[in-house]
Amino acid sequence: MTDSENKAHLDADLNRQALDFHALPRPGKIGTEVTKPAETQRDLSLAYTPGVAEPVRQIHADPDLAYRYTNKGNLVAVITDGTAVLGLGNVGGLAGKPVMEGKAVLFKRFADIDCFDIEVDAESPQAFIETVARIAPTFGGINLEDIAAPHCFEIEQALVEQLDIPVFHDDQHGTAIIIAAGLLNALELQGKTLAEARIVVLGAGAAGIAGVRLLLALGAHPDNIFCVDRQGIIHSGRQDLNTYKRGVAVETEKRTLADAMDGADVFIGVSGPDLVSPEMLASMAPRPIVFALSNPVPEIRPAVALSVRDDLVMATGRSDYPNQINNVLGFPFIFRGALDVRASCINQAMQIAAVEALRTLTREPVPAEVLEAYGLKELSFGPDYIIPKPFDPRLRERVPAAVARAAIDSGVARLQTNL
Structure with missing residues (x-):
């Protein structure tokens, strides 16, 4: 049986199991x-x-x-x-x-x-x-x-x-929060800062635009973020932009994804499979960060990326690779914190609080029950662990508390609980 035939067989079996x-x-x-x-x-x-x-x-x-x-x-x-x-x-x-x-x-x-x-x-x-x-x-x-x-x-x-x-579009803000938490940790590991990093965001839909907005709020420089859609870089000279894309347009002579990738520190893909070539990855700056989040097939596959660059930190949207950017790390706990203090909204301060809680938790020793759940002997903050695992029980304690405190401090909470 060929690899493609085996994959088709496994997919068919999974589909049958899912239906049952x-x-x-x-x-x-x-x-x-x-x-x-x-x-x-x-x-x-x-x-x-x-x-x-x-x-x-x-x-x-x-x-x-x-x-x-x-x-x-x-x-x-x-x-x-x-x-x-x-x-x-x-x-x-x-x-x-x-x-x-x-x-x-x-x-x-x-x-x-x-x-x-x-x-x-x-x-x-x-x-x-x-x-x-x-x-x-x-x-x-x-x-x-x-x-x-x-x-x-x-x-x-x-x-x-x-x-x-609270009204929360998870495809926008949930994705943005998890990306931001992982990215801040990855930047630290790579010896870079958000303010100076050159960032390429491939995909200008809900997740892409919300991600850019949150990164700007966290300190990214607007001139250093290049958003790319099907027509190329979203630049200020384009006449086909809606209101939301105009908000992330930049002045630049660059036009293509390849142009944007040349010398970039960070790539964030929320688009489609196999859109980043090995040559594009090779052209990135030293110690790059690649978040290829298209699911199930990333913008560039980890095996390909690691064969081209041995100095990168990589995340995907898949559970079978390290550093899964998974919204379940965010929305349940963000809503828990908002509901606990009867917040009237989930504002930017609460979103940033969630980012910081996730970022900080990753640096702490990983409980034995998490290692057991994932069949691991050890796990610590580093290139293969930049974001907590979804089954980490500490998420239920840390993220809601941080979100609730931010709601109180920003004046949108109806209850003033002892946190």
Whole structure:
């Protein structure tokens, strides 16, 4: 059997297992649970009529009491229009439902947050915005998911302005936060600084533009970041740029990805497979950093990259290579921190707090249970460990606390807890 035939066989087997996993013994991946007794007539009279009338009256008089008498404070909506589902594109909301259910699993598994997945059939961004705004009172937070750029920017901004609960587009900010945490550590290992690093970002969708914005907030120099889309470098002379791409345009004579890569310190790929050639990688500055995050096939494959450069630090979006840039390191814990203090939003200060918490945790000794979970004998801060592992139990303690503190300090928290 050839390598390609073996891969096809393994893919087919995985697909069969995935379908069985989703279908058996009960369709789907999530359900609901009853959190109060429902065994006696008295239980039912308290859970429903007539007992339920009193919390209704209390909430009517003071809407904040919904956090006391209902599940609102620990309930997040995972909402999509299905226009950018994984690498599958615009498959529609219903086809995106398995992904939304999966997101709900991660919220519950890592941060004990309850979720409803909601798939919206919306004919326009405005229709989507109106739908979400109308159902928002049910929830303590809104996680927007798999919404295509540029509409995702418009949708998130409108909902942030209209709602008084956290609205977070994970494909934008979750990815940006994990990239930033790993990159700051990688820069230190390579003896470089964010302020001076020349950075190439391939892909100018949700993750790419949000990543640039966060890196600028952390101290990157705007003249040193080159964003590249299908037409080449996003420069100020282009006439085909939307509002969001204009915000990351630079003045430069460079035009192509190869031009941008020449002498670059950092490459961040959030685009597609095999778009970076060995020659491009070879042209980068000494001690380069390569985040090839296209999944499942990176912009340049680790085996190729390591054969060209032995002085690089590399990350991918895959779990079978070191340094996986995985959003599960972020969104469950960011929402946990925001919900714990009833934050009205997830602002930039809270995002930066998450970056710093992840960055700092990587430098501490790794617990034995993490080594066991990943079948490792040792693991320490270095080229193959620039970001924590998803099953690190310390994430549940550190990241929410940092996010909650930032919410309090920036004035968007309703609760002032002792952190």
